[in-house]
Amino acid sequence: MAQALDEKAADVAAMLSLMANPHRLRILCRLAEGEASVGALGQEAGLSQSALSQHLARLRTGGLVTTRREAQTIFYSLANDETRAIMEAMYRVFCAPELDQAR
Known part of the structure; x- marks a missing residue:
């Protein structure tokens, strides 16, 4: 049981490490709203094409997004139910537009 927990902990830590970057987190928050084209993500993220491409590649390699x-x-869209559940929870707390209006 401890070994299984260690393996899960390593997987979760890797996922959270990818999410820890502000730019990638912004991309993931946008994808929590639904699928988006590279062009739309680029406009909303305010990143150069090169930087956006690098962040999307890391998210895709890490299994958080799919194309x-x-x-x-x-x-691009969120890759699986686990990522979707985490991002929906984070979206409700940190990314929701009505939250910005309340502040």
């Missing part, structure tokens, strides 16, 4: 292609447009 689909439609013609020449690439769309």
Whole structure:
């Protein structure tokens, strides 16, 4: 049982490490709202194309986001139910638009 817990803890720590970057967290908060194209993510994140590409690659390699292609447009979305559940909870606490208005 302790070994299983250690393995899960390592997986969770790796996931949280990817989320710990403010730019990646902003991208993930946007994806908590639903799928988005690279172009839309770039406009909303305020990052250069190169920086956005690097962050998206890390999120994709880490298994937090997935892609689909439609013609020449690439769309990103949260990769799985676990990521979605964590981001929905974080979104409610930190990213929700009504939270910004209340502050």
